[in-house]
Amino acid sequence: DAAVTQKPRYLIxxxxxxxxxxxxxxxxHTAVFWYQQxxxxxxxxxxxxxxxxxxxxxxxxxxxFSAVCPSSSLCSLxxxxxxxxxxxxxxxxxxxxxxxxDYTFGSGTRLLVI
Amino acid sequence: xxxxxxxxxxxxxxxxxxAVITCTYTDxxxxxxFWYKQEPGASLQLLMKVFSSTExxxxxxxxxxxxxxxxxxxxxxTAAHPGDSAAYFCAVINTGYQNFYFGKGTSLTVIP
Numbered sequence: 001d002a003a004v005t006q007k008p009r010y011l012i013x014x015x016x017x018x019x020x021x022x023x024x025x026x027x028x029h030t031a032v033f034w035y036q037q038x039x040x041x042x043x044x045x046x047x048x049x050x051x052x053x054x055x056x057x058x059x060x061x062x063x064x065f066s067a068v069c070p071s072s073s074l075c076s077l078x079x080x081x082x083x084x085x086x087x088x089x090x091x092x093x094x095x096x097x098x099x100x101x102d103y104t105f106g107s108g109t110r111l112l113v114i
Numbered sequence: 115x116x117x118x119x120x121x122x123x124x125x126x127x128x129x130x131x132x133a134v135i136t137c138t139y140t141d142x143x144x145x146x147x148f149w150y151k152q153e154p155g156a157s158l159q160l161l162m163k164v165f166s167s168t169e170x171x172x173x174x175x176x177x178x179x180x181x182x183x184x185x186x187x188x189x190x191x192t193a194a195h196p197g198d199s200a201a202y203f204c205a206v207i208n209t210g211y212q213n214f215y216f217g218k219g220t221s222l223t224v225i226p
Contacts, residue, residue: 091158
């Protein structure tokens with residue numbers, strides 16, 4: 001089992017609906033990353049948190065997503081209004097803020113927007 | 115910013131043959147390098163983490179080579195078997211930023 005936990009594993013939404021997925025980072029990890037992956041192709045960086053604060057994010061996230069880490073043990077990524085193009089695997093990764101840290105990935109949330 | 119180029123995008127080899135995937139990067143301050151394996155429908159599984167001071171790293175059934183002079187990282191699967199069929203991604207971290215810079219991935223098929 002991955003040390004990073006993501007829920008739910010699968011999510012089906014209609015266009016226009018809101019979606020939310022959660023990530024529980026590995027214990028002691030202070031950095032959390034979200035990525036979007038379509039059809040097992042390249043990973044697209046979405047947003048990066050350090051100590052629950054967003055330090056970097058792409059424009060798409062600013063415009064259409066909502067991402068927070070209300071505690072050190074929980075982060076969430078939401079899509080305010082789902083579009084078909086949002087169908088993808090959303091991967092969460094966490095790490096310690098240290099040079100020799102491991103970056104471990106959760107199992108992902110697979111979102112299908114119909 | 116860092117640019118990571120991964121080649122080839124697709125690779126097909128016969129069982130027992132070797133398979134080599136290569137990533138080149140641009141930032142000389144890059145200091146940690148990762149290879150991940152992703153099986154169909156699954157998440158990323160860490161194969162190996164390489165520190166910049168180690169040029170040759172042996173894993174189970176594979177070797178990772180780091181050439182800092184040429185800024186090249188390679189994954190060499192020796193005697194590939196069908197279970198190695200998956201997507202492989204390299205990732206790089208530099209001293210200035212903790213984010214990953216991922217390669218675009220290589221889809222490897224091992225033919226029995």
